[in-house]
Amino acid sequence: MEKVKFIYNPNSGERRIAHELDKIIEIYQRENFLLVPFRMDRNRPLSDAFIDIDDYSHIVVSGGDGTVDLVLNAMKKLDVDIPLGILPSGTANDFAKAINLPFGTKECIEKIIKSTPKRIDIGKVNDKYFINVASAGMFTDVSQKINPDFKNNLGKVSYYIKGIEEALNLRKFNIKVSSREVSYEGDMYLMLIFNGKTAGNINLAYKAKVDDGLLDVIIVKGVILPNMLPLFISILKGEHLDGYNKDDILYFKTKDVNIECRDELTTDIDGEKGPDFPLYIECIEDGLQILGYEE
Template identity: 50%
Template sequence: MKKVKFIYNPHAGDNYIIDKLDDVIEIHQRHGYIIVPARLDDHLDMAGAMADIEDDYHHILIAGGDGTVDILINYMMNRGIDLPIGILPMGTANDYAKYIGIPKDISRALDMMFRTEPRRMDIGKINDKYFLNVASTGLLTDVSQKTHNELKNAIGKLAYYIKGIEQIPSFRKIPVKIRSNDGEFEGDMYALLVFNGRTAGNLDLAYKSKADDGLLDVIIIKANLKELVPLLGKLLRGDHLEDPVGLMYFQTKEIFVETTDELIVSDIDGERGPDFPLHIRCIPDGIQVMGVGNI
């Protein structure tokens, strides 16, 4: 039987994967695969989980949210591991899995993985770190970092909105210089979002994005206070952002970001990102993903 490395975060999605372990094993055995499980501890020790990966594995299956999958991607890219990846979305938002059409139901997700060939997909890189969905900075972009896992598991994406409302009094503009071959901005902004995926916190923002086009989708929120509230309303409603007041949207292969604000931090899929200055670029065909739907 062919071997599959199965890495799971037992705390993701209110421990949902724990009750589904037998289903994962049974479905794989039915298709001629043997599961070799690795449980991520509280420190998300990917090196320990992947310690035997040089053996003859057919693919890697990971159960977790966007942040957990990013940890795996970084481990693989830094070590030149190019095995296909299957994703079982177990996080709160699961933005990337939704973007590429992977259902949250485990049986359906695994069925898609076994019925389709792995597909080459782009990934993003911000300085020395890789990401699947979005790199960001500024307004609300560190909400996930500041939201406790217990709250996420209890009330899901509503936890992000609650934490976001708490931050409204601290909204402030950030001085930045942003350069790329396809768009530039120098001045004060509220937020920068650079998408390899399409959504952030289940908000459909980068609606032009394609998972294998070799491009990043860049959104800069530069509204003044009078423009900010109606602009946020458009974002929350999921309106298409065809040149609205106070916002820039363009696609590019890479961008460079500088700021003089020493307090500002970057975020990668809900986790703390690297320090400024930032070099964010697309890595075309960076990974192989199983079970990709119609995108």
């Protein structure tokens, strides 16, 4: 019987994982796997989950994007390279959407078990890794600003409430972007560097691929207010990367990019606090073995 390490965040989403533990264990056991759980806890280092990890066939992590990000960084720090499956159970599960994972527990586990591992890209910002998106500017640190209990109890509604607060306080930031493809120095409202496709359940980087060896950079420039409404309408329609106005949006694909910011600005990676500026952001091609991935 093969062993599987199950790492789960009991506080993700609306804490629904607690009600599904028996179902998860039963499905794995029926498929002749021994599931060994590790409960994420602030009082215990995540590195403990990887003791004797070479004895396991794969890892399955249950949580949202932030949980997956924490597990990814622990794997890289410990040089763990075994297949990873994601059981989405967070408030936001953007990367799970990017690789077309089902959101039903039974369907997702069966897809993970029956799949063949595939190599995908991951991103790296300075000394931290990310699986979905690195960002800075308006709306991008909303997850960090929400009280965890408030977020767990209200779920997506808490993001909308905080997002409205952000929209009422428009602020521009001065940045300098340098890559092989683009040089830009000027104001922006927000920047997003995608490995996945969506952020906050909005399909912002719909041209991105997780296995093309490139990151997708989207920067909303400091446009004049009359241009904001049509720009956001095009974003909601999913048309902003086709025939876009280069005075409003800067979009390009790249292997790596340097970004500086003169203003005090917090970065975010997959819903967790990211490194301080300046940033060196790169695509780590084939950096992770993933299970259940479907184009």
